[in-house]
Amino acid sequence: MAARRRRSARTPRTHWLLLAVTLLVLLGGMLLEVLVVERVDQGARAKEGSHATVPSAVSTGGPLLGRDDKGLTSRRVPDRTVVLTFDDGPDPEWTPAVLDVLRRNGVPATFFVTGLAVSKSPEVAKRIVDSGHEIGLHTFTHTDLSKAGPLRTRLELEQTRLAVAGATGVSSRLVRPPYSAKAEDLDDEDFRAAKGLVDAGYLVVLSELDSQDWTRPGVDPIVKAVTPRDDRGAVVLMHDAGGDRSQTVAALERLIPSLRQQGWRFSTVSDAFGAPGAPTPASWGDRTEGSLVVFTVGASQVLNDVMAWLVIVSALLALARAVLLVCCAVVHRRRRRPNRHELRLVPESVTVLVPAYNEEAGIEATLRSILASTVPVRVIVIDDGSTDGTADVVHRLGLPGVRLVVQRNAGKAAALNTGLRHCETDLVVMVDGDTVLEPDAVAELVRPFADPGVGAVSGNAKVGNRSGLLGTWQHIEYVIGFNLDRRMYDVMQCMPTVPGAVGAFRMSALREINGIPVDTLAEDTDLTMALERAGWAVTYQESARAWTEVPVSLGQLWRQRYRWCYGTLQAMWKHRGAVVERGLGGRLGRRGLPYLLLYQVLLPLLAPAVDLFAVVSLFTDPLMAAVAWFGFLVMQLVPAIVAFWLDGERFRPLWALAVQPVVHRQLMYLVVIQSVVTAFAGARLPWQKLHRTGSAAQDAPVAATLRLGER
Known part of the structure; x- marks a missing residue:
């Protein structure tokens, strides 16, 4: 009970009341303008009534x-x-x-x-x-x-x-x-x-x-x-x-x-x-009340003017993002690596680290998929104080080439650092305990390391449990929002994150930055930014596919994205000095960080008010509201089609884009709002562990058949 009270004290709750009051005030101002101010009619009126009662x-x-x-x-x-x-x-x-x-x-x-x-x-x-x-x-x-x-x-x-x-x-x-x-x-x-x-x-x-x-x-x-x-x-x-x-x-x-x-x-x-x-x-009372009336109407007019401009700016930014993503995706696809970049592998040249906390449901499928790799691998499983049978499953399997290290619960970053201390190869791949690798994923991940300047490589994380509407939304989000963005980051040389689900690193680069950072909740983002600031290139290998399990309920999705967003804010603040640096760190600071700040923080913060304005517009100017909604849908659909085509995915799930703004997008907006408020309040967010069901391991082979073919 005491621990629960301490957790409640650490997490600010008044921001939800503040958000609700703010949205209600915005709604009142919009309604005052569109239902009162804009309804003023100053034309003539026909006079056809009777005069019988007029003296x-x-x-x-x-x-x-x-x-x-x-x-x-x-x-x-x-x-x-x-x-x-x-x-x-x-x-x-x-x-x-x-x-x-x-x-x-x-x-x-x-x-x-x-x-x-x-x-x-x-x-x-x-x-x-x-x-x-x-x-x-x-x-x-x-x-x-x-x-x-x-x-x-x-x-x-x-x-x-x-x-x-x-x-x-x-x-x-x-x-x-x-x-x-x-x-x-x-x-x-x-x-x-x-x-x-x-x-x-x-x-x-x-x-x-x-x-x-x-x-x-x-x-x-x-x-x-x-x-x-x-x-x-x-x-x-x-x-x-x-x-x-x-x-x-x-x-x-x-x-x-x-x-x-x-x-x-x-x-x-x-x-x-x-x-x-x-x-x-x-009288003084009338002047005071009158001043309030004047202020309210004036504020309503200013509010609606500002909201109209925000809609325009949001549309222009969304269009700019769509164009940028598509153009960079085309450039990324047309790139051809010289033959000298092909890595000549030797036996046991790659170590795969698997941090595991309560991964009993899916750890077996993860390990078997790693051992099925087309290149020799060593596997180190770090059991981070699991309270289920994770360690027992690994022991019982007795798989060759798999080593189990058990430690007290200290968090994912600490578990990875423990694994690095047992790593004897120059290349290391890190995957989550629920990730299922495709057979050639490790081979594809290590190919870019033929370039001695590459310090890390991001793989292509795909949703395994994509059934249901929530799974479909996250599937679309992964293909568009994560992997299409990574193609852009790769072209612009400012990759902010190598996902924890699937990524590869050069050990010498990790040693240079003293291993995995442990002072943020997004250790993968923090690590990637630190590598780039140290002068190491980070690339994206879309052919290195891995299947991961995503949340199956809105509550789990909230907790996961809350941790991601809060951790990303921590990493951005921690590495803000990259803005004035040269080289790869400067590219991150002047390209990647502004993009993250604009599209993952500022616009989501303003989005609820913009959406509220759009809903009000449905009743005041339905045609214009419908045109605006269709325009935003098109700006989402075009990059989505490109992303699905590049990833070899069927287009059928894209129907869910039409209803995604109703629930999924609003949830993501609220996640950003809570993360920002939490950051400003100075509260510390505890680790949010996703409950694993093993559904990604069960569905990954089925999901893999959905690809239209290899590129």
Whole structure:
């Protein structure tokens, strides 16, 4: 129990809560943008309703609706007075242009703003107020209040009022309902909505002269539409947002001087009507809440902009990776080694080390496959304190050329170092206790050592137990993600890992770096990087095939990949100095490490948010989301086809690529996230042992028949 508590203390758990909260916040921001912000409609609305319930005092009255002691009131603008009003802003481009015209002419105006526009351009809203103009409310999302219920209406106006308070420091009770009409054009629904606003304490401002500038009819028609026909005062409706408003600005430049020459005066709504609802200083609470509204909308917009760019960047990086992998695979295949590189073997020239911990189920098949090699081999099995019958199986078999060394449990790296101390040959092959070698695997592994500069050779690890969906996913991953990548690393001379499942080493190179490193969980990656930094070349021999057992459950897969990823992070940090080195170490530092950092750490860290954005896009823009998904699938499929062709594999399992992102890829992303968080938290990860079933040994001969032929 105490040990379990210590393990729990070493492993940070709060990161899962943090991840969940982060994704929920991201989802909320995305939904706010795509379900609210992007649904704003600023077009016209058809008016076909009944006028039966509209009082004649309203339909024949003025553009200002309010309430006094006697009930609903309607007021008119004083004669020869023009009230310029602007709807739908503020806009970062056109509102300042309108304000400049008003400033040059010394004319006040009233701006009816939407909460979203204020939240997106709070500095423009503040300039309206600071310039001495009046501000009114035009709902938050430009919704049709005649169709909205009381709750939606209250929310729309309250959130707009708060946004205005947060951005400008003032509070307004002036309201212009979107799609509003002249008093005589109000229908029953319009009147019901207007009366509800008045009952709630707002002043409803309609219009008398509509510029129709949103249709962009031209400067002359706009000026004509808003020029009074007689001496009666009027509320003029124009727009400072919602599209190109250059005609509106040009019309103002002509309208204001013209009316002034005719003796007209300009006023705000409050001044013209003597209305008590003029904007007043907002309370501290309203300013605080309003600032939060402004921040939330602004952050949502920034978030979605960032996510859109991340999708684009991810797509470009995925495309670049696909092109790089395919091109390097073609180059790797066309290479031909000179005859002088053929190694002339002598009896007992190769030692095979097999570190074993609880490998009872598969150790026999592993040993028999090694002894079936086409070259003479010596086998050293290092039992690392197994608690099952691993050592008993090796003793019982009594296979010639097999030596058993038993030690207390100290981990795989320590077991390999023990084996190296008993090794008497210059070449050593290391395989896992569940690995089944093909007969020519050892011969193929040692061929590149004819080049005296080669210190290690990576074999081609293939999945033996590939049955079931999880096995199929890992089979695809091994063929594409591991072996196709290794072809690229070989061409670029920056191999980061010789897999523990199958790899060969030169003993003199191992002695130079003091054997197998024991201070990281990915001893194979750590070892490979250390060899390259010491000046030894590491190559890939795809013809050296070995069959390995992979996890058969998501829990086992999680534990295995968690250890791999965490160990890789350790090795990358340990060998970060390679970035400034020369030679092979520099190639690793400036080619291999950035590739690992980008494609195995940074992109997986961002991937859950990108996938969440893609899921939300399915509901907002299904066609674009489908095109993007198909594009990413193609970028996965093309390298997969190339990799399967090069490895002589049948293409049938590739159907699983279509569903791989749903479970397998998400699991890999979460593994990377937990590994990074664990690394930053400074926690030490214990060794994660995969439970062996021997299924790779049972299935490997069957799997081998799936190859289409030797290359």
